[in-house]
Structure formats: structure tokens, C-alpha cells
Amino acid sequence: MEAQDIYEAHRAYLRRFAEAEIKPFSAIVDEEARFPTESIAAIRKLDLPGLAFPAAFGGGDGDLMAQVLAVEEIARVCACTAHLMLTSWVAIMPLVVAGSAELKEHIVPQVAAGRAQASFCLTEPGGGSDVAGIRTVGEPTAGGWRLNGAKRFISNAGVADWYAVLARNAAGGFGIFMVHRDDPGVSFGRAERKMGMRGSPLADVLFVDCFVPEGRVVGDPTAGYATMMDILTYSRPLIAAHGLGIAQGALDETIAYTSQRTQFGQPLSRFQMIRGMVADMMAEVEAARSLLYRCVAIAGKNDERARAFASMAKLLCTNAAMSITTNAVQLHGGYGYIADYPVERMMRDAKVTQIWEGTNQIQQLLIAKHAFSPFESQDS
Numbered sequence: 001m002e003a004q005d006i007y008e009a010h011r012a013y014l015r016r017f018a019e020a021e022i023k024p025f026s027a028i029v030d031e032e033a034r035f036p037t038e039s040i041a042a043i044r045k046l047d048l049p050g051l052a053f054p055a056a057f058g059g060g061d062g063d064l065m066a067q068v069l070a071v072e073e074i075a076r077v078c079a080c081t082a083h084l085m086l087t088s089w090v091a092i093m094p095l096v097v098a099g100s101a102e103l104k105e106h107i108v109p110q111v112a113a114g115r116a117q118a119s120f121c122l123t124e125p126g127g128g129s130d131v132a133g134i135r136t137v138g139e140p141t142a143g144g145w146r147l148n149g150a151k152r153f154i155s156n157a158g159v160a161d162w163y164a165v166l167a168r169n170a171a172g173g174f175g176i177f178m179v180h181r182d183d184p185g186v187s188f189g190r191a192e193r194k195m196g197m198r199g200s201p202l203a204d205v206l207f208v209d210c211f212v213p214e215g216r217v218v219g220d221p222t223a224g225y226a227t228m229m230d231i232l233t234y235s236r237p238l239i240a241a242h243g244l245g246i247a248q249g250a251l252d253e254t255i256a257y258t259s260q261r262t263q264f265g266q267p268l269s270r271f272q273m274i275r276g277m278v279a280d281m282m283a284e285v286e287a288a289r290s291l292l293y294r295c296v297a298i299a300g301k302n303d304e305r306a307r308a309f310a311s312m313a314k315l316l317c318t319n320a321a322m323s324i325t326t327n328a329v330q331l332h333g334g335y336g337y338i339a340d341y342p343v344e345r346m347m348r349d350a351k352v353t354q355i356w357e358g359t360n361q362i363q364q365l366l367i368a369k370h371a372f373s374p375f376e377s378q379d380s
Contacts, residue, residue, distance in 0.1 A: 007065055014073040017046060026078035029199035030345050035159060036199045039081040043074070043114070050112030052089040053096060057108035064234070065296050068241040075245025076252070079349040080199035082242055084117070087155045087200075090235040091118035091164045094176050098219035098227050107162055107178060119160035120235075121151040121179075121205055122228065128153070129362045131166070131228065136207065138167040138175050138221070144214045145169075145221075147177060147185070147207040153356075157203035158188040164218070165207070166228050173222025177212045185210030196348030236310040236357055237299065240292050243314075243321035243353040247288065250321075250328035250346045251281050257332055257341070268331070277331060281324050288313075288320040308370035311363040318353035318360060325350045 021042035029036045043049060052067050053059025062070070067089065075082035092111050095104055110116035124134055136149025147167055154163075163179040163186075179186060189204030219227065255278060258268040268274050295313040299306045325347035329336035336343050354360045 007069060010066060011069050011073060014070055015076070017042075018074050018077045021045075022074060022081055023077035026080070027339070027342065027345065029078070029080060030196075031339065033193075033198040035201065036078065036081050036084070039078055040084065040114075043081065043085055047114075048085060049088060049114035049117075053092065053108055053112045057096075057104060058112040059108070060112075064237060064299055065293070068237055068292065068296055071238050071241040072245040072248070075242045076249040078199075079242065079246050079346070080197055082245060083197065083200050084156065086235075086238045086242065087120060088118040088160070090231065090238065091120040091156075091160070091162065093231050093234060094164055094218050094224075094227050095178060097230070098176075098223075099178075100215070100219075103178065103215060103218070111162065116161035117156055117159060118162040118164065119154055119156040119205070121154055121163050121165040123151060123153050125150055125152045125204075128356075129358055131225065134166060134168055134174065136165065136167040138169045138177055138212070140170065141211070145175070145177060145212045145217065147179065147210040147212060149207050151205045151207075153192070153202055154205045155200060155202055155356075157201055157205050158191070159201045163205060165205075166224055169221055171222050173220075174225040174228070175221035176218035176224040176227060178216040178218060179207070179210060179212055183210055183212065195351060196345070197352055232358065233299065233307045233310045236314040236363075237292060237295050239353060239357040240288075240295070240310075240313040240317035243318035243350065244285070244288055244292060246346050246350050246353065247285050247317070247321045247324040250325040250343050250350075251278075251285055253341070253343050253346075254278060254281065254328045254331050257335075261333075274331065277327055281327055284320050284324060288317040291316050305370070308367055311358075311366040311370075314357065315360050315363040315367065318350075321350040321353050322347075 022039045025036060025038045047060060048070060050059040051062040051070055055061045071082050071086050088111055092108060111118050127133060138145045138147050161181055165177045165179050166174055167177060169175050185208050187206045192202040258274055261268045292313040295309040298309050328343040329347050332341055332343055335341050
């Protein structure tokens with residue numbers, strides 16, 4: 001069987017799984033703004049928490065395309081479940097890439113088995129896109145490090161067991177510290193009340209003289225910034241897939257609704273203006289999907305364009321999510337504005353995909369930097 005056929009079989013299986021095991025709970029999770037317990041239990045049964053990790057640590061050895069497809073298909077029916085899953089992948093990936101064998105053996109199997117969840121701590125009260133401006137500090141102390149600072153808008157906060165924390169150190173560099181929720185000095189702010197993604201916990205993570213043992217630093221304690229920048233190149237295609245899944249879900253709901261809803265004696269799908277809008281939505285989804293998959297192919301070859309393509313995929317797919325969910329609400333008419341129909345939830349969920357993992361304005365700057373770099377390097 002060729003690789004393309006394997007991926008399509010993977011997608012088909014995930015779609016059936018998501019429809020049967022996750023979709024029935026997505027609306028109630030949003031309405032009650034609660035953790036999607038049933039969906040998380042379902043993805044554990046399918047061993048999806050370990051998909052991104054090496055088999056040596058209990059993972060599924062899934063490549064980036066397999067991960068993208070999993071996020072896309074689950075986000076199609078429940079954006080919260082997909083985001084909880086990918087957040088643990090992203091949080092643990094610095095450890096997989098740069099951590100010691102002992103630290104990997106201690107943490108990765110827990111997360112791969114779904115016995116523990118993880119979180120990624122970059123954003124601070126002073127900003128998120130300015131990573132170099134981070135103020136959380138890790139100071140060396142006997143037997144380890146002492147962290148002080150605050151991280152803001154942290155996904156999985158309070159639910160996750162492990163936190164990958166980027167902090168400045170006295171040597172002038174940045175380290176990545178693996179902090180456990182039970183470590184002394186760790187606390188959590190109140191759960192944020194959000195427009196969408198209501199089933200995905202979001203809160204501050206606070207560190208007051210939090211002791212981190214020496215063995216829980218990921219690699220070189222001064223090289224964490226470079227590692228985290230590389231991880232963003234990995235994580236942005238996953239966020240792109242998240243947006244793409246939401247867009248596809250909204251498109252599917254729109255096609256079904258306009259085919260069944262009648263006005264003036266015929267289905268809405270018979271009206272030329274409706275057909276034109278749906279055609280544009282479909283083209284937008286497929287254009288975003290094509291760029292995302294090209295981004296994945298480039299990332300797999302360690303191509304120097306990988307960072308720019310990750311930004312382009314994130315930009316295009318999440319903009320498509322917002323555009324298509326907005327049109328989906330419009331095409332549902334008054335019903336699109338009430339919670340009985342999923343497109344209302346999808347529109348609210350879509351918005352944040354344009355903001356997190358680097359706002360889309362930051363992505364535009366990164367793309368432009370790549371475009372102009374041959375000329376600007378000549379000027380310098």
C-alpha cells in the first residue's frame with residue numbers, strides 16, 4: 001500500500017471514530033464549559049495521546065502528516081478535544097528533541113499512554129509574540145533551579161501534570177524547565193471565561209520560588225530559546241490543521257443544512273447565490289489544505305523554507321476557519337445564530353486560531369521576512 005493510501009485510510013478511520021465517539025459530546029462540553037472527559041477517554045482508547053512520540057517511549061511513531069490528519073479530523077467535530085490532544089504533543093516535543101534519556105524515560109511514557117497531560121508555557125502578562133521579552137527567571141540553586149514569574153493564557157493549565165516552561169536565566173540565555181503541577185511554588189489562576197473553546201482549560205500558571213531539580217532541565221539551560229523556536233515550526237502546522245478541521249466541519253454542516261432547508265418551494269442549495277458561496281468555501285478549504293500538506297512535506301525534508309511555510313499554513317488555514325465559519329452562520333440564517341446548530345460554536349472556536357501560536361499578523365511578518373531576506377542580506 002502506498003503512503004497516500006495509508007494516510008487516506010488513517011483519515012477515514014479517524015473520521016468514523018470522531019463521528020461516533022467525540023461528536024456526541026461536543027455541544028454539551030461547550031454549553032457547560034467543562035473538560036471533555038468522554039472525548040479524552042475515547043482518544044486514550046485509540047492510543048492517540050502517544051501518536052506523536054517515539055515507540056521507544058510508548059508512542060505511536062506517527063509522522064507530522066499522521067498528526068495533522070488526526071488533529072484535522074477531530075477538530076472537524078470538536079475543536080476542544082483536538083486542541084487538548086495537540087497541546088500535550090507540543091509541550092513534550094522539546095523534551096523528545098533535546099532532553100536527556102533519563103528525563104524522557106521519566107515523562108514521555110506517562111503522556112504517551114494518556115496517564116498524564118502536558119502544557120506549553122510561553123506567553124506572559126507582558127505579551128506572547130515577543131518571546132525574547134520573557135521575564136520569568138530561573139536562577140541556579142543547590143541541586144537545581146528556582147523559578148519565579150507568571151505565564152498567561154496557558155492551555156491545559158490546572159489540568160496538565162507537566163509544564164514545559166521557557167524561562168530566562170542568569171547567564172543571559174533561556175532554559176526549558178519541566179515543572180510538575182505538584183512541585184512546591186506552582187499555583188494556578190482562575191479559569192478564564194472565553195468566547196469559544198470553552199472545554200479547553202485556560203489560566204495563568206504562577207511560579208513563586210518553585211524548585212526544579214537539575215535533572216528536569218531540557219538540554220542546555222541556555223539554549224532553550226532556539227529549541228522553542230524550532231518547536232514553533234513543528235506546532236504551527238498542527239494549529240493550521242486545527243483551523244482547517246474547524247473549517248471543514250462548518251462546510252460539511254452548511255452543505256447538509258442548505259440541502260435540507262427549503263424556501264420558496266425548493267432547497268436552499270438550488271439557489272444560485274447559495275451555490276456560489278458554497279463553491280467559494282470549498283475552494284478556500286481545499287487551497288488551505290494543499291498549502292498545509294505542502295508545508296508538512298517540506299518540514300519532513302528539513303528544508304530551509306520550513307519556518308516560512310509553517311507560518312503560511314497557519315495564516316491561511318486559520319483565516320479560512322474564521323471566514324468559512326462566518327459564512328456558515330450566514331447561510332444557516334437565523335438558525336446559525338442559535339446554539340442548537342454547531343456552526344455557532346464553530347465560529348466562536350475559530351477566532352482564537354488566528355491569535356494563538358503567534359498571531360496571524362506575526363505570521364505575516366515572518367513570511368515577509370523570508371520573502372525579502374535575499375535582498376535585505378545584500379543590503380547589510
